[in-house]
Every structure is written in C-alpha cells, then in structure tokens.
Amino acid sequence: MxxxxxxxxxxxxxxxxxxxxxxxxxxxxxxxxxxxxxxxxxxxxxxxxxxxxxxxxxxxxxxxxxxxxxxxxxxxxxxxxxxxxxxxxxxxxxxxxxxxxxxxxxxxxxxxxxxxxxxxxxxxxxxxxxxxxxxxxxxxxxxxSVADATYLMADQPPRTLKVVWTDQARNEFELISAKLNLTDMTGVEQILAQDPRPSYHNDEARVYGVSLEGIEFKFTVSENAVTIQGVA
Amino acid sequence: MxxxxxxxxxxxxxxxxxxxxxxxxxxxxxxxxxxxxxxxxxxxxxxxxxxxxxxxxxxxxxxxxxxxxxxxxxxxxxxxxxxxxxxxxxxxxxxxxxxxxxxxxxxxxxxxxxxxxxxxxxxxxxxxxxxxxxxxxxxxxxxxSVADATYLMADQPPRTLKVVWTDQARNEFELISAKLNLTDMTGVEQILAQDPRPSYHNDEARVYGVSLEGIEFKFTVSENAVTIQGVA
Incomplete structure (x- = not known):
C-alpha cells in the first residue's frame, strides 16, 4: 500500500x-x-x-x-x-x-x-x-471519554505546590492588575503551583522569573511551596 | 502576532x-x-x-x-x-x-x-x-477523560441495528473465513450494526454490498435489522 x-x-x-x-x-x-x-x-x-x-x-x-x-x-x-x-x-x-x-x-x-x-x-x-x-x-x-483507559507513566496529575505571596508581591500585583487587563490571581496561582522551574533545578536560594501576559513574576521554590517575591 | x-x-x-x-x-x-x-x-x-x-x-x-x-x-x-x-x-x-x-x-x-x-x-x-x-x-x-463534558448534537452513540445472517450467508462466510485470515463474525456484525448504507437511503428491497478485507457482504436493511444475504 x-x-x-x-x-x-x-x-x-x-x-x-x-x-x-x-x-x-x-x-x-x-x-x-x-x-x-x-x-x-x-x-x-x-x-x-x-x-x-x-x-x-x-x-x-x-x-x-x-x-x-x-x-x-x-x-x-x-x-x-x-x-x-x-x-x-x-x-x-x-x-x-x-x-x-x-x-x-x-x-x-x-x-x-x-x-x-x-x-x-x-x-x-x-x-x-x-x-x-x-x-x-x-x-x-x-x-x-474512555472510562477504562490507563496510562502507566502518569496515572495522576503532577503534584502541585502551595503558592505564597509576600506582602510586597501582593501590593505590586494589585497596582499592575488595576492598570492592565490581566489574568486574575487565581490563574497566576494555578500556573505557579505547577512548579514552573526548568526541569531538574533544585536550588531553594535561587530567584526565578516568569513572564505572564508581559508581567514578570519573581519567585523562589522550597520543598512544598512557591513564594512570589515580586511582580513588575 | x-x-x-x-x-x-x-x-x-x-x-x-x-x-x-x-x-x-x-x-x-x-x-x-x-x-x-x-x-x-x-x-x-x-x-x-x-x-x-x-x-x-x-x-x-x-x-x-x-x-x-x-x-x-x-x-x-x-x-x-x-x-x-x-x-x-x-x-x-x-x-x-x-x-x-x-x-x-x-x-x-x-x-x-x-x-x-x-x-x-x-x-x-x-x-x-x-x-x-x-x-x-x-x-x-x-x-x-473529561467527566463533565457535554456535546449537544450527539450525547449518545448512534443506534445500532440487529444483525441477522441467512443460512446461506453463514455457510458462505464459514467457507471463506476458513481459507483466509479474516476479521471474525463479531467484528463483521459490529460494523454492519452501524447501518453502513449511504446516508439518506431507505429502500428495504435494495441489496447493498460492502467490502471488508476484500470479502463482499451483500445485505438488506429493514426498520431495525440488517440481514446478511450472502458473502463472496
């Protein structure tokens, strides 16, 4: 054929x-x-x-x-x-x-x-x-929707992290979100809860940055939580 | 963009x-x-x-x-x-x-x-x-697998027809399937139960033909059943 x-x-x-x-x-x-x-x-x-x-x-x-x-x-x-x-x-x-x-x-x-x-x-x-x-x-x-399907490699969603805002980050987010048509805080938290570090990184002291809708979120990651340090 | x-x-x-x-x-x-x-x-x-x-x-x-x-x-x-x-x-x-x-x-x-x-x-x-x-x-x-999804146009599988073999068709199928590595009878019945007529046909007297793995199945369709008339 x-x-x-x-x-x-x-x-x-x-x-x-x-x-x-x-x-x-x-x-x-x-x-x-x-x-x-x-x-x-x-x-x-x-x-x-x-x-x-x-x-x-x-x-x-x-x-x-x-x-x-x-x-x-x-x-x-x-x-x-x-x-x-x-x-x-x-x-x-x-x-x-x-x-x-x-x-x-x-x-x-x-x-x-x-x-x-x-x-x-x-x-x-x-x-x-x-x-x-x-x-x-x-x-x-x-x-x-296949009721009896299974997938050995990933049978559950990946674990999510708790999301914590510093007071500074919360204030900065509110200033920016008042001016822009931004994704809301829930959306931001759901995204960061997925642990958006590059694979295989594991440095609790490091400050990572991620841009969402042109807004830069600075965060650190510990064992179980991501802490948003600043928003600009 | x-x-x-x-x-x-x-x-x-x-x-x-x-x-x-x-x-x-x-x-x-x-x-x-x-x-x-x-x-x-x-x-x-x-x-x-x-x-x-x-x-x-x-x-x-x-x-x-x-x-x-x-x-x-x-x-x-x-x-x-x-x-x-x-x-x-x-x-x-x-x-x-x-x-x-x-x-x-x-x-x-x-x-x-x-x-x-x-x-x-x-x-x-x-x-x-x-x-x-x-x-x-x-x-x-x-x-x-999205538990709460709905689709207005088709929320259920299409209805299936009952499948009936004439004695002649059953004998012909057994002769052929003994010689070839054919899809089994269950598979043939599941396919024909889907009402495989061209859309909008509705002539109970007409004999339709469908080729599955090179085997020709002749069938008629009534209100609720498809009758396999011959296999060649």
Missing amino acids: TTAKDFLLSRIGVINTPFDSKFAVPRQARLAAGARGVIVLDDDYSDPNFVLGLEGCTHIWVSFVFHLVGASDKPTVRPPRLGGNERVGVFATRSTHRPNPLGLSVLKLDKVVLGGRTEIHVSGVDLVSGTPILDIKPYVPYVD | TTAKDFLLSRIGVINTPFDSKFAVPRQARLAAGARGVIVLDDDYSDPNFVLGLEGCTHIWVSFVFHLVGASDKPTVRPPRLGGNERVGVFATRSTHRPNPLGLSVLKLDKVVLGGRTEIHVSGVDLVSGTPILDIKPYVPYVD
Missing part, C-alpha cells in the same frame, strides 16, 4: 495565552483552569458559519503546531514525570519533540465572539501565545 | 484496516470494538526505541490525514446525525470535510510487534485502510 508521504497544512488561526514563552506552560491542558486563552481565527475562517453550533460543546479539541520546537527525529525523550533520567519512546509520550510537531489539547470552551475575526475563548490552556492552530473539533464524550 | 502559515508534515506510517473504502467505516472510533487494524510504521520510524514504553498505555490517540477527502473550504457541513438536512459549522463537527483534513481517533492498543517494520495492533478502528498516520500519542486519562 503506498499513499502520499507529505502533506501541506495551513493554520486556521492563532491562540493568544498568558504564556509569553515555553517557560511556565502547564504540562497538560486543564491543569490550570484559570489559564485563559483566545483563539483568533484568520480572515479566511472568520465567516460565522464555520463555528455555527460550536457553543453546543462544553469542551473542544485543538490541534496545533509546536512552532517553537519544530520537527525532531530523535526516537526517545526523557519525560520530566520520570525524573528526567529515563528514556521513553516519543510515541509513548506527549513530548513536544516529535517527528511531526503536532500538539493536541482538550480545552474548556467559554464563549464564541463573532464580528470581525471570530474569537473562541477557552480556559485550561497549555499553549504558548502565538501558537498556530490547525483544527478545532468538538469533544464528544461518548467517544473521547 | 504573526507566525508561519504553512506546515509540511510527513506520514510516520500507514494503517491497514478491514475498510477497503469509506463505505461501512464506523462514524466514530470504538463503536465497533471488533474492527481491528495494524499501524505499520515506515522504515524511518521502525527503530524500536520510538515505541519504547508504548505498551504502558491501554489506548492511544492517532492523528491522521483524510487522504480520500482532501481539504475543504466550505464553512458548513450536514451531519448524518442531524438527519442530513441541518447545516452546522465544520469546527462544531468531526466531519471529514474540513480546512485541514486532519482526523483524530482514540483506539484501543492491543499489542506492539517489533522486528522489521514496527506494527501497532489496535481495535475499535474507524479509518479506511491505507490512511496515512501523522502521530501517535498516549491517551492520558486524567487529562483526556
């Missing part, structure tokens, strides 16, 4: 999210319910008919391109969930480093805004802002 | 299934558990490391190309589930007619066979034989 080997696909739109870079993106969709995003469909797909009936779904599948990573020909990866030491086949993981840099996330559909370019507002996002979107499909529970 | 608009993706392999044509393919994955398939990875991806640990999953996501359909720029489709008269936005459906002809199915993983080209044996397939595969990802229950 021979079929064509190469396929040219084009984006239908782009997603805007709080994540300015790969750093701090939750490791899976829906881990940070407060992480919101807006899929903006390109002109060619902004005819309102393309999304007619979409609000009959509570959740959608979004197929996208890992555009910051690109294609990888390495057969194995080292998932953070396995401590970063064990090698596993790329097709046994959701790693971003894969032969076709295709991502797949199930997101909660919040609302659809028509007029001009169609906006699809979603939450629980795990995509870098600017990610090109290839397709949107409804989540169909009787097909997609 | 501007990002690249076009992406060249290449198949990693091809799936062989009982479905010689679009006719008789179940409308979603897992509706016919006995419909088995074998994903054969291309040489470039048959290094056993690519699938290292894959058998730790009970189910996998398969991203593929609707190669018999191709890209569609029509904003709406008429889903069979809505009687074929109502128009719905393509992004609100799983229709094969979409801007990027990308398909997505969750399949049960039966076994992985190494040596030569890697074979990934799956069941509950809803893909035409020869479909190019772009990606394989594990089904991760804590992410992918």
Whole structure:
C-alpha cells in the first residue's frame, strides 16, 4: 500500500495565552483552569458559519503546531514525570519533540465572539501565545471519554505546590492588575503551583522569573511551596 | 502576532484496516470494538526505541490525514446525525470535510510487534485502510477523560441495528473465513450494526454490498435489522 508521504497544512488561526514563552506552560491542558486563552481565527475562517453550533460543546479539541520546537527525529525523550533520567519512546509520550510537531489539547470552551475575526475563548490552556492552530473539533464524550483507559507513566496529575505571596508581591500585583487587563490571581496561582522551574533545578536560594501576559513574576521554590517575591 | 502559515508534515506510517473504502467505516472510533487494524510504521520510524514504553498505555490517540477527502473550504457541513438536512459549522463537527483534513481517533492498543517494520495492533478502528498516520500519542486519562463534558448534537452513540445472517450467508462466510485470515463474525456484525448504507437511503428491497478485507457482504436493511444475504 503506498499513499502520499507529505502533506501541506495551513493554520486556521492563532491562540493568544498568558504564556509569553515555553517557560511556565502547564504540562497538560486543564491543569490550570484559570489559564485563559483566545483563539483568533484568520480572515479566511472568520465567516460565522464555520463555528455555527460550536457553543453546543462544553469542551473542544485543538490541534496545533509546536512552532517553537519544530520537527525532531530523535526516537526517545526523557519525560520530566520520570525524573528526567529515563528514556521513553516519543510515541509513548506527549513530548513536544516529535517527528511531526503536532500538539493536541482538550480545552474548556467559554464563549464564541463573532464580528470581525471570530474569537473562541477557552480556559485550561497549555499553549504558548502565538501558537498556530490547525483544527478545532468538538469533544464528544461518548467517544473521547474512555472510562477504562490507563496510562502507566502518569496515572495522576503532577503534584502541585502551595503558592505564597509576600506582602510586597501582593501590593505590586494589585497596582499592575488595576492598570492592565490581566489574568486574575487565581490563574497566576494555578500556573505557579505547577512548579514552573526548568526541569531538574533544585536550588531553594535561587530567584526565578516568569513572564505572564508581559508581567514578570519573581519567585523562589522550597520543598512544598512557591513564594512570589515580586511582580513588575 | 504573526507566525508561519504553512506546515509540511510527513506520514510516520500507514494503517491497514478491514475498510477497503469509506463505505461501512464506523462514524466514530470504538463503536465497533471488533474492527481491528495494524499501524505499520515506515522504515524511518521502525527503530524500536520510538515505541519504547508504548505498551504502558491501554489506548492511544492517532492523528491522521483524510487522504480520500482532501481539504475543504466550505464553512458548513450536514451531519448524518442531524438527519442530513441541518447545516452546522465544520469546527462544531468531526466531519471529514474540513480546512485541514486532519482526523483524530482514540483506539484501543492491543499489542506492539517489533522486528522489521514496527506494527501497532489496535481495535475499535474507524479509518479506511491505507490512511496515512501523522502521530501517535498516549491517551492520558486524567487529562483526556473529561467527566463533565457535554456535546449537544450527539450525547449518545448512534443506534445500532440487529444483525441477522441467512443460512446461506453463514455457510458462505464459514467457507471463506476458513481459507483466509479474516476479521471474525463479531467484528463483521459490529460494523454492519452501524447501518453502513449511504446516508439518506431507505429502500428495504435494495441489496447493498460492502467490502471488508476484500470479502463482499451483500445485505438488506429493514426498520431495525440488517440481514446478511450472502458473502463472496
């Protein structure tokens, strides 16, 4: 059996999210319910008919391109969930480093805004802002929700950290969030609770920084908690 | 925000299934558990490391190309589930007619066979034989199984028909299946129970034919049952 080997696909739109870079993106969709995003469909797909009936779904599948990573020909990866030491086949993981840099996330559909370019507002996002979107499909529970499925490598969500604000950081956040249309504090906490340090870092004295919607959060991480030290 | 608009993706392999044509393919994955398939990875991806640990999953996501359909720029489709008269936005459906002809199915993983080209044996397939595969990802229950999701247009599997064999058809099937490595009777019944007539047909006198693994099944359909009249 021979079929064509190469396929040219084009984006239908782009997603805007709080994540300015790969750093701090939750490791899976829906881990940070407060992480919101807006899929903006390109002109060619902004005819309102393309999304007619979409609000009959509570959740959608979004197929996208890992555009910051690109294609990888390495057969194995080292998932953070396995401590970063064990090698596993790329097709046994959701790693971003894969032969076709295709991502797949199930997101909660919040609302659809028509007029001009169609906006699809979603939450629980795990995509870098600017990610090109290839397709949107409804989540169909009787097909997609597999009651008896198991996955040996990760049967539970990753553990989350407690989030603590210093008084200074809280004051700084309130000053900035009053001026900007920012992700709310709950969203920020859900994102930082995922332990957004680069893999394998373990230095309690080090101050890390992460940019969310252009706002820089400085934080430290101890055994069980992340402490937000400052917001600028 | 501007990002690249076009992406060249290449198949990693091809799936062989009982479905010689679009006719008789179940409308979603897992509706016919006995419909088995074998994903054969291309040489470039048959290094056993690519699938290292894959058998730790009970189910996998398969991203593929609707190669018999191709890209569609029509904003709406008429889903069979809505009687074929109502128009719905393509992004609100799983229709094969979409801007990027990308398909997505969750399949049960039966076994992985190494040596030569890697074979990934799956069941509950809803893909035409020869479909190019772009990606394989594990089904991760804590992410992918969304307990509170709903989909207004189809909250239940489509109704299935009772399957009846005439004595002649049963004898013919037994003669053929003794000689060939065929899908078993249960699989055939699950496929035909999905009512594999072309949409909107409703002629009880008409004898339809469907080819599964090169075997032709002749059948008639009444209100509640499909009767297999002959197998050749």
